[in-house]
Amino acid sequence: ExxxxxxxxxxxxxxxxxxxxxxxxxxxxxxxxxxxxxxxxxxxxxxxxxxxxxxxxxxxxxxxxxxxxxxxxxxxxxxxxxxxxxxxxxxxxxxxxxxxxxxxxxxxxxxxxxxxxAYGIRDTNLLKDKQMIMRLVKYILKQDTPASLEDALKIAAAYMLPTVEVYILKMIDLIEKERGEESPTLLKSLTLGEA
Missing domain, CATH: 1.25.40 (Serine Threonine Protein Phosphatase 5, Tetratricopeptide repeat)
Structure with a gap:
């Protein structure tokens, strides 16, 4: 004032x-x-x-x-x-x-x-190339928090990357963690276009 x-x-x-x-x-x-x-x-x-x-x-x-x-x-x-x-x-x-x-x-x-x-990443220069962005997506998915899939999808959408790759990475992560039985639930959550 x-x-x-x-x-x-x-x-x-x-x-x-x-x-x-x-x-x-x-x-x-x-x-x-x-x-x-x-x-x-x-x-x-x-x-x-x-x-x-x-x-x-x-x-x-x-x-x-x-x-x-x-x-x-x-x-x-x-x-x-x-x-x-x-x-x-x-x-x-x-x-x-x-x-x-x-x-x-x-x-x-x-x-x-x-x-x-929120994932401890402070360097936003990592968002400059698509390969590095996909590594970030993979890192976020590996954190396995309740919001990690949603956050990874937000990053993919913001940088116009195919969301199907995020779902594939998530399913690979589930299989690696011996939680493959969660994959069908994940697949059912997809829209017809995404599946």
């Missing part, structure tokens, strides 16, 4: 005096803030910079630059995102703007990062 009043009292007169563009300056502030704060790993710093950045976004009037700022925050925020960042992103995903597609792609990547973190 202090940011708009500080902007009115101090920053706007400075901008007029030096003939600077407010929205571009605020976007640059967010970029600088991210650069300074994202090198620290403490969660105390996480929420402090996020609150500042979100407040500053509220003062940007140019919608294009506002989307650029949201994208900056999406890329700089630690996964899983805080509720405030999540809300900011969802709010902008519902808007009608050309950059919504970029937001959707970044959001999908964040979802994948969050999913991989």
């Amino acid at each position: 202090l940011v708009p009043s500080i902007l009115e009292k101090f920053i706007k007169p400075y901008l007029r005096e030096h003939n600077l563009h407010k929205d571009e300056l605020l976007l640059q502030y967010i970029k600088d803030l991210l650069e300074r704060c994202c090198t620290r790993s403490s969660s105390v710093f996480e929420t402090a910079w996020e609150a500042k950045a979100i407040a500053v976004i509220g003062c940007i009037s140019d919608t294009d630059l506002k989307f650029d700022a949201v994208l900056q925050i999406m890329h700089g925020a630690m996964v899983p995102w805080s509720a405030a960042v999540e809300q900011l992103v969802k709010q902008h995903l519902e808007m009608n703007h050309v950059k919504v597609k970029l937001l959707q792609e970044s959001y999908r990547l964040m979802e994948m990062k969050k999913l991989l973190r």
Whole structure:
């Protein structure tokens, strides 16, 4: 709540005096803030910079630059995102703007990062080639958690890989674990197209 009043009292007169563009300056502030704060790993710093950045976004009037700022925050925020960042992103995903597609792609990547973190995988560079993605799918299936099949299918769908391969890997895993009797149940759960 202090940011708009500080902007009115101090920053706007400075901008007029030096003939600077407010929205571009605020976007640059967010970029600088991210650069300074994202090198620290403490969660105390996480929420402090996020609150500042979100407040500053509220003062940007140019919608294009506002989307650029949201994208900056999406890329700089630690996964899983805080509720405030999540809300900011969802709010902008519902808007009608050309950059919504970029937001959707970044959001999908964040979802994948969050999913991989649940399996102890922090390196998202592994999602760059299809062979490595299939290795990740296999690793996730080997964890044999209640959500592992669903998570492996999410990754396959997100990267447009054939889901049938995920089911085959799951059945191989069941057989290797001497749980082959679970295969018919798995097969029955498939749609006709998948089977």
